[in-house]
Amino acid sequence: MKNALLGLATLALYLLHQDVWFWRSARPFLLGFLPVGLAYHALYCLLASLLMLLLVRHAWPAQLEREADTRDERHRRP
Amino acid sequence: MIPALIVFAYLGVVVYIGVFAFRHAHGRKEVEDYFLANRSLGPFVFLMSLFGTNMTAFSILGSSGHAFANGIVTFGLMASPAALVMPLMLFLVGTRVWALGKRHGFITPVQLFRDRWETSHVGTVIFAVQAVLLVPYVIIGVMGGGTTLAAVSGGRVPYWLGGALVAAVVMSYVFFGGMRGTAWVNTFQTTLFLVFGAVAVLVIGWGMGGFSASVAALAASPQAFLLTRERFSTLDFFSYTFIPLSSIAFPHITIFCLTAERMAHFKRTVIFYPLCLLAIWLPCTFLGVMANRAAADVPAVQAKLEARATLATQASTLSAEERAGLRAKASGDDVLVQLLNHYAPAWLAGLLAAGIMAAVMATDSQILALSTMFTEDVFAHYEGKARFGEAAQVMTGRAFVIGLTVVAYLIALRMPESIFAIAVQYAFTGYAALAPLLIGALFWRGSTKWGALASTLFVATGVLGIAAVNAYVPAPLPGQPTPVWSLAGQDVVVRTAGGLSVLGFMPVVPMVLVSSLLLVVVSLLTPRPSAATLARYFAD
Numbered sequence: 001m002k003n004a005l006l007g008l009a010t011l012a013l014y015l016l017h018q019d020v021w022f023w024r025s026a027r028p029f030l031l032g033f034l035p036v037g038l039a040y041h042a043l044y045c046l047l048a049s050l051l052m053l054l055l056v057r058h059a060w061p062a063q064l065e066r067e068a069d070t071r072d073e074r075h076r077r078p
Numbered sequence: 079m080i081p082a083l084i085v086f087a088y089l090g091v092v093v094y095i096g097v098f099a100f101r102h103a104h105g106r107k108e109v110e111d112y113f114l115a116n117r118s119l120g121p122f123v124f125l126m127s128l129f130g131t132n133m134t135a136f137s138i139l140g141s142s143g144h145a146f147a148n149g150i151v152t153f154g155l156m157a158s159p160a161a162l163v164m165p166l167m168l169f170l171v172g173t174r175v176w177a178l179g180k181r182h183g184f185i186t187p188v189q190l191f192r193d194r195w196e197t198s199h200v201g202t203v204i205f206a207v208q209a210v211l212l213v214p215y216v217i218i219g220v221m222g223g224g225t226t227l228a229a230v231s232g233g234r235v236p237y238w239l240g241g242a243l244v245a246a247v248v249m250s251y252v253f254f255g256g257m258r259g260t261a262w263v264n265t266f267q268t269t270l271f272l273v274f275g276a277v278a279v280l281v282i283g284w285g286m287g288g289f290s291a292s293v294a295a296l297a298a299s300p301q302a303f304l305l306t307r308e309r310f311s312t313l314d315f316f317s318y319t320f321i322p323l324s325s326i327a328f329p330h331i332t333i334f335c336l337t338a339e340r341m342a343h344f345k346r347t348v349i350f351y352p353l354c355l356l357a358i359w360l361p362c363t364f365l366g367v368m369a370n371r372a373a374a375d376v377p378a379v380q381a382k383l384e385a386r387a388t389l390a391t392q393a394s395t396l397s398a399e400e401r402a403g404l405r406a407k408a409s410g411d412d413v414l415v416q417l418l419n420h421y422a423p424a425w426l427a428g429l430l431a432a433g434i435m436a437a438v439m440a441t442d443s444q445i446l447a448l449s450t451m452f453t454e455d456v457f458a459h460y461e462g463k464a465r466f467g468e469a470a471q472v473m474t475g476r477a478f479v480i481g482l483t484v485v486a487y488l489i490a491l492r493m494p495e496s497i498f499a500i501a502v503q504y505a506f507t508g509y510a511a512l513a514p515l516l517i518g519a520l521f522w523r524g525s526t527k528w529g530a531l532a533s534t535l536f537v538a539t540g541v542l543g544i545a546a547v548n549a550y551v552p553a554p555l556p557g558q559p560t561p562v563w564s565l566a567g568q569d570v571v572v573r574t575a576g577g578l579s580v581l582g583f584m585p586v587v588p589m590v591l592v593s594s595l596l597l598v599v600v601s602l603l604t605p606r607p608s609a610a611t612l613a614r615y616f617a618d
Binding site: 010013014017018019020022023024025026027029032033034035037038041042044045046048049051052053055056060061063064065067068069 | 150151153154157158159161162165166169173174176177178180181289290292293294297302305306307308312315316319340341342345348349350351352353355356360363364617
């Protein structure tokens with residue numbers, strides 16, 4: 001369930017990239033100088049970082065590191 | 079000339095770090111130490127050097143140049159989709175590559191493919207395609223070095239000499255320092271750029287009389303479209319979300335994933351990567367747009383705007399050569415340096431230009447990756463290591479570094495296209511379309527070598543096709559696309575002023591979709607690897 005929700009959140013963020021609603025607008029200017037289309041995508045980067053934090057906290061593939069410690073001697077270089 | 083002298087001093091520091099400070103190969107396994115820094119990078123160096131590896135001439139000079147001509151759309155095209163897709167790929171694919179590399183001793187992605195799909199020659203084909211696609215990336219680094227040094231020195235250091243100097247510096251520390259030298263140089267350079275990049279924004283903003291006033295003036299001018307995306311196609315904008323798939327398929331990134339000491343080091347990288355992208359791309363994009371308001375102060379910018387205006391109003395009366403000449407004059411790849419030269423004091427402009435040079439020299443990782451691939455996937459695979467030993471393998475890698483850098487430099491001297499166009503059209507598109515191979519190998523037990531071969535050959539053919547059409551069908555005037563292939567009255571492939579368009583999308587979209595489809599369909603029709611091999615890759 002948790003992984004499904006994280007997957008949905010990832011898909012939603014991907015779709016939110018296509019912000020046609022700000023396509024032709026320059027105003028308002030965030031902080032007085034950042035056009036809204038640029039400010040939106042700056043915020044998008046912050047949301048992406050937040051999503052990554054959630055993925056790392058709740059879906060980290062810890063088993064991979066355990067498996068990696070089990071070295072496959074047949075294929076290891078000498 | 080002061081900025082140029084500071085940049086030269088900076089290049090000296092970089093060589094020192096790369097060549098002398100990190101020669102720790104003695105007493106270690108020579109190959110893994112030279113090519114992978116002995117899989118021992120800590121979390122900070124891993125984050126900063128991985129990010130630095132991706133911050134190339136394209137990111138700094140190409141982004142500000144593209145924003146100068148196209149406006150704020152640049153950030154949404156390349157930075158924000160990468161902020162989601164790149165760390166997601168590191169999280170999903172990078173961690174698995176790291177684990178498999180540690181478990182089986184892989185050094186290159188082709189070694190993984192060969193083992194996973196029980197094949198030798200298909201791996202060689204993948205190596206060849208990957209290597210050819212990576213070369214343009216190396217070339218843009220050299221071009222960026224030439225452009226930056228020429229602009230910083232006010233033309234005293236010509237383009238050919240600037241490119242040669244940067245190529246020689248990069249070649250030196252990659253030759254001696256290998257992955258360890260490269261990683262530490264990248265860490266130093268990325269830190270430098272992040273610090274001085276922030277200073278650059280403040281200094282230029284202050285010099286221009288404040289950003290609020292400049293933005294308001296731009297919004298009231300005929301160039302107000304630069305503050306919106308009204309002149310950009312929504313389908314093209316969507317197409318760009320496919321480009322960051324290339325990031326994990328680039329061999330230098332895949333190989334870099336193998337250098338982390340612990341898998342936990344990926345955690346901070348995954349979380350902070352979007353923030354680092356924001357810190358670099360937002361100022362570059364914004365300053366590129368704002369450069370359009372600097373014409374009155376900066377003669378070089380005025381000349382670019384005049385060339386752009388001539389192209390817009392008289393293009394139909396000009397010959398193809400005249401249009402190409404004007405396009406070169408209007409190119410904004412050096413606007414950031416021009417702004418620094420004008421608005422910052424000489425010593426600060428030099429430091430900031432050194433920061434830009436830091437990004438330009440991220441090409442080191444691509445050179446090292448190509449060297450690693452050649453020595454591991456060709457030299458060692460075809461018994462060179464068995465016959466001549468590990469020391470000869472490292473020497474072969476070093477010789478390859480020299481040969482590749484010289485070839486890239488010679489090509490850069492003759493390359494007429496802008497940094498942005500080369501990177502996007504060939505390297506990014508090709509590697510994005512190769513991403514299904516890595517994803518298929520790691521996540522789908524049904525993938526086979528024949529599926530991988532079909533996908534790889536399609537990518538090679540597709541990229542060649544794009545290059546051929548771009549070369550033989552002259553670029554039309556903006557807004558007047560030339561149909562290349564029509565079907566039942568519908569234009570399928572169209573040559574536009576910026577490149578190719580397939581049903582309104584950039585070529586990367588059909589390339590990724592068809593590459594994935596071929597991998598799936600051909601794999602379903604051909605036998606899987608043995609159960610023993612699959613058991614080593616898939617736990618259940």
